[in-house]
Amino acid sequence: MNTLFFANALLPNGWARNVRLDIDPAGNFAAISADSRPDGAARVDGVAIPGMPNLHSHAFQRAMAGLTETVGSAPGGVEDSFWTWREVMYRFVGKLEPDDLRAIATQLYAEMLCSGYTAVAEFHYLHHDVDGRPYADPAEMSRAVAEAARTAGIGQTLLPVLYASGGFGGKPAGDVQRRFLHTVDDYLRLVATLERAYRDDPQIRVGIAPHSLRAVPPETLREAIVGLDAIDQDAPIHIHIAEQTKEVEDCLAWSAQRPVDWLLQHAPVGPRWCLVHATHMTGQETAALAASGAVAGLCPTTEANLGDGLFPLVAYLAANGRYGIGSDSHISVSPVEELRWLEYGQRLVTRRRNVAAQGWATGPGAATGAGLHQRALTGGAQACARPIGALGQGRRADLVVLDPDHPILAGRDGERLVDSYVFSGNAAVVRHVMVGGEWVVRDGRHRDGERIAEAYRQTVKRLAA
Amino acid sequence: MNTLFFANALLPNGWARNVRLDIDPAGNFAAISADSRPDGAARVDGVAIPGMPNLHSHAFQRAMAGLTETVGSAPGGVEDSFWTWREVMYRFVGKLEPDDLRAIATQLYAEMLCSGYTAVAEFHYLHHDVDGRPYADPAEMSRAVAEAARTAGIGQTLLPVLYASGGFGGKPAGDVQRRFLHTVDDYLRLVATLERAYRDDPQIRVGIAPHSLRAVPPETLREAIVGLDAIDQDAPIHIHIAEQTKEVEDCLAWSAQRPVDWLLQHAPVGPRWCLVHATHMTGQETAALAASGAVAGLCPTTEANLGDGLFPLVAYLAANGRYGIGSDSHISVSPVEELRWLEYGQRLVTRRRNVAAQGWATGPGAATGAGLHQRALTGGAQACARPIGALGQGRRADLVVLDPDHPILAGRDGERLVDSYVFSGNAAVVRHVMVGGEWVVRDGRHRDGERIAEAYRQTVKRLAA
Numbered sequence: 001m002n003t004l005f006f007a008n009a010l011l012p013n014g015w016a017r018n019v020r021l022d023i024d025p026a027g028n029f030a031a032i033s034a035d036s037r038p039d040g041a042a043r044v045d046g047v048a049i050p051g052m053p054n055l056h057s058h059a060f061q062r063a064m065a066g067l068t069e070t071v072g073s074a075p076g077g078v079e080d081s082f083w084t085w086r087e088v089m090y091r092f093v094g095k096l097e098p099d100d101l102r103a104i105a106t107q108l109y110a111e112m113l114c115s116g117y118t119a120v121a122e123f124h125y126l127h128h129d130v131d132g133r134p135y136a137d138p139a140e141m142s143r144a145v146a147e148a149a150r151t152a153g154i155g156q157t158l159l160p161v162l163y164a165s166g167g168f169g170g171k172p173a174g175d176v177q178r179r180f181l182h183t184v185d186d187y188l189r190l191v192a193t194l195e196r197a198y199r200d201d202p203q204i205r206v207g208i209a210p211h212s213l214r215a216v217p218p219e220t221l222r223e224a225i226v227g228l229d230a231i232d233q234d235a236p237i238h239i240h241i242a243e244q245t246k247e248v249e250d251c252l253a254w255s256a257q258r259p260v261d262w263l264l265q266h267a268p269v270g271p272r273w274c275l276v277h278a279t280h281m282t283g284q285e286t287a288a289l290a291a292s293g294a295v296a297g298l299c300p301t302t303e304a305n306l307g308d309g310l311f312p313l314v315a316y317l318a319a320n321g322r323y324g325i326g327s328d329s330h331i332s333v334s335p336v337e338e339l340r341w342l343e344y345g346q347r348l349v350t351r352r353r354n355v356a357a358q359g360w361a362t363g364p365g366a367a368t369g370a371g372l373h374q375r376a377l378t379g380g381a382q383a384c385a386r387p388i389g390a391l392g393q394g395r396r397a398d399l400v401v402l403d404p405d406h407p408i409l410a411g412r413d414g415e416r417l418v419d420s421y422v423f424s425g426n427a428a429v430v431r432h433v434m435v436g437g438e439w440v441v442r443d444g445r446h447r448d449g450e451r452i453a454e455a456y457r458q459t460v461k462r463l464a465a
Numbered sequence: 466m467n468t469l470f471f472a473n474a475l476l477p478n479g480w481a482r483n484v485r486l487d488i489d490p491a492g493n494f495a496a497i498s499a500d501s502r503p504d505g506a507a508r509v510d511g512v513a514i515p516g517m518p519n520l521h522s523h524a525f526q527r528a529m530a531g532l533t534e535t536v537g538s539a540p541g542g543v544e545d546s547f548w549t550w551r552e553v554m555y556r557f558v559g560k561l562e563p564d565d566l567r568a569i570a571t572q573l574y575a576e577m578l579c580s581g582y583t584a585v586a587e588f589h590y591l592h593h594d595v596d597g598r599p600y601a602d603p604a605e606m607s608r609a610v611a612e613a614a615r616t617a618g619i620g621q622t623l624l625p626v627l628y629a630s631g632g633f634g635g636k637p638a639g640d641v642q643r644r645f646l647h648t649v650d651d652y653l654r655l656v657a658t659l660e661r662a663y664r665d666d667p668q669i670r671v672g673i674a675p676h677s678l679r680a681v682p683p684e685t686l687r688e689a690i691v692g693l694d695a696i697d698q699d700a701p702i703h704i705h706i707a708e709q710t711k712e713v714e715d716c717l718a719w720s721a722q723r724p725v726d727w728l729l730q731h732a733p734v735g736p737r738w739c740l741v742h743a744t745h746m747t748g749q750e751t752a753a754l755a756a757s758g759a760v761a762g763l764c765p766t767t768e769a770n771l772g773d774g775l776f777p778l779v780a781y782l783a784a785n786g787r788y789g790i791g792s793d794s795h796i797s798v799s800p801v802e803e804l805r806w807l808e809y810g811q812r813l814v815t816r817r818r819n820v821a822a823q824g825w826a827t828g829p830g831a832a833t834g835a836g837l838h839q840r841a842l843t844g845g846a847q848a849c850a851r852p853i854g855a856l857g858q859g860r861r862a863d864l865v866v867l868d869p870d871h872p873i874l875a876g877r878d879g880e881r882l883v884d885s886y887v888f889s890g891n892a893a894v895v896r897h898v899m900v901g902g903e904w905v906v907r908d909g910r911h912r913d914g915e916r917i918a919e920a921y922r923q924t925v926k927r928l929a930a
Contacts (some may be wrong), residue, residue: 254557424797426891428892
């Protein structure tokens with residue numbers, strides 16, 4: 001048994017002093033006690049908070065960051081939008097081999113750890129060889145991202161993506177999507193293979209990700225969920241939804257329903273589900289999504305970069321909706337940049353302040369940053385379907401040690417410290433990071449950062465050539 | 466003569482290779498030549514870009530960052546807004562002594578340097594003792610912020626603020642504003658004193674800052690400008706304007722004109738001027754401001770934090786308007802966070818991408834991040850009224866060395882490198898920083914960072930007590 005001692009730590013019931021954390025050999029918190037003595041424990045100099053789950057990642061896109069901020073970077077000369085960005089992404093995806101994906105994902109995950117993310121839900125859609133044929137091992141690409149998580153030392157919810165059609169109504173997929181496609185039977189075989197491979201690994205959980213309503217026809221969606229239930233009836237289900245107004249229009253044209261409305265009425269949406277983006281909802285859809293118990297997967301920096309729009313957070317929190325955050329395209333890799341801009345988007349449209357404090361705590365003293373942070377921990381853990389997101393008995397021993405001597409946090413404690421971290425913080429205030437009972441970041445440096453970065457640099461240079 | 470050599474540098478006409486920069490003993494670029502040989506020069510490992518001017522700062526507010534993100538943090542129980550934030554700021558301001566201001570500003574400026582800002586326009590309104598009486602030396606607080614700039618090693622445009630009334634129509638100021646107030650005669654004496662004190666310091670330029678139309682009645686504004694012209698007829702003039710819709714309403718009620726409209730018609734607004742925020746403008750005001758040659762002082766992270774609203778950037782750029790960026794309240798201290806969220810605000814409302822590339826360059830290949838960055842260099846230098854903002858002969862030798870080996874920049878060069886820096890960057894990619902020919906940041910560390918941080922921590926802890 002390894003025991004840590006912190007002068008200050010954020011426990012499930014709030015801030016506590018003189019906290020002992022007992023960690024068992026499997027990497028779980030065996031016992032946690034506040035107002036304790038440090039005898040025999042390893043004192044850690046800093047403030048302990050839970051590690052943040054990152055509930056939406058397309059790891060390979062990290063290597064594209066900054067390459068699509070260019071007018072007309074897609075063919076055709078049309079106005080830049082999500083859809084022209086997607087063309088550039090498709091061209092990039094056409095070049096990646098398993099070793100490239102492994103190197104990019106490992107570097108990305110190391111950066112996530114340094115910034116305070118300790119778990120990631122990898123929405124993984126790049127399955128097949130460059131010509132669209134399955135690899136000799138059809139799980140080769142999925143294993144590459146799982147190995148990246150192991151090497152970097154981050155927890156992972158591995159979500160192989162089901163992609164079956166190129167648009168609503170079963171429109172055939174295009175050649176650019178050839179590396180993503182599965183029949184539902186082949187897809188379920190892949191899911192079962194992965195579930196068997198990682199069943200005994202406490203750091204990896206397998207779930208599914210029907211890509212979107214435009215990529216998965218209704219009958220295919222139904223079959224995938226039935227198939228998943230036969231493998232693991234608690235496994236998480238993530239889906240992209242209502243990110244773009246064009247998607248809403250196309251869904252209306254196809255079904256006379258909006259995407260979130262359609263999904264809530266045609267699929268067993270509940271706490272296992274994570275609806276990624278859900279940007280464009282009516283008030284009725286917003287309330288219904290909140291009532292479902294599903295998690296909204298919010299990705300503020302990517303949604304801003306792609307010009308998607310703003311999630312209706314005020315109405316969603318009023319209905320007690322659950323959310324977590326994801327860095328998605330990884331244009332930014334920072335939990336605090338996601339959280340503050342989630343709040344700021346609402347402030348800019350409502351012209352009020354401290355919007356997301358609503359529903360977290362009310363009345364004077366409710367701390368907006370602390371509320372944003374706590375909701376994202378809870379919702380993110382639910383979406384990842386792993387015992388994470390809190391310093392609590394039986395959970396994975398994932399934690400972030402903030403540097404209370406950093407000027408950004410100087411003189412702050414408790415909720416004010418979280419507010420300063422969320423609104424003014426960055427990776428420089430993250431001192432150490434532990435995942436599953438192992439230190440993966442010490443003094444701001446990843447345990448294997450130099451080797452991982454060098455492999456990444458070689459990969460990016462080769463891809464650019 | 467000190468000579469530096471860079472394999473890659475961003476010169477006024479674009480990216481150049483094998484660049485020699487000759488720096489004279491006064492800290493100016495004496496000569497710059499591309500396609501040169503490194504003989505006898507000090508080779509610097511990294512990519513040189515101009516340092517970014519920060520055109521709007523209230524230094525003391527840095528120590529409040531994270532303390533106002535709390536529901537009902539102002540008295541009265543009213544809905545949180547800019548105006549309740551201001552109440553908290555007024556309470557904080559009531560406690561500060563000159564040594565506190567010096568310690569806070571020095572730490573802030575050191576952080577600015579580490580993040581890539583090399584100059585700051587300090588909009589300085591905290592003049593008098595806690596009881597509202599002038600200090601024995603009426604310039605004491607102004608000298609404190611100038612000394613902070615010297616100690617940290619950042620260039621400064623020192624803008625003592627004229628604050629004379631508590632609202633439109635000469636409404637008397639309140640007791641909470643007692644530390645800010647001057648008669649115009651006393652104010653001009655302060656400006657003249659400071660101009661004499663720093664006339665021969667190439668690192669400091671003095672200008673004026675009429676606080677806002679609500680704090681400076683028309684006749685007072687006229688007298689201040691006439692008085693400034695007698696001291697220095699090229700000195701810069703900065704003013705807060707149209708940050709809040711209530712300010713627009715109050716101005717309309719008082720004058721039947723909107724603030725920007727009123728100012729453009731009643732003051733000699735031109736290239737000497739910086740209109741800070743200018744958030745709420747009609748199309749006509751937007752075009753007229755652009756035509757004036759003044760600089761719009763945009764502060765995206767503060768404007769979002771305060772719930773101000775979004776600047777009409779698309780229309781302003783279409784009219785060839787000039788802008789620079791400021792960190793204002795210092796809730797974030799990062800030029801790249803300002804730049805990307807300036808662009809993202811527009812993307813979120815227009816649902817398009819690469820909005821700010823417009824007017825910078827057109828057609829395929831125009832790089833949005835490079836355009837955002839270049840405009841902010843040029844506009845920021847104009848607003849600071851100092852020879853900065855470019856690696857060019859006769860300019861101050863201010864530069865930022867980016868780390869091309871950082872994974873965020875790996876495999877990028879030229880405009881793509883700037884795009885990756887702006888959209889995915891952070892302080893970790895800033896390797897070295899030079900101001901006025903002196904290295905102030907090496908390998909990410911400020912030359913006097915530990916001592917400055919310790920003084921800051923002591924100050925913040927004392928203020929919190």
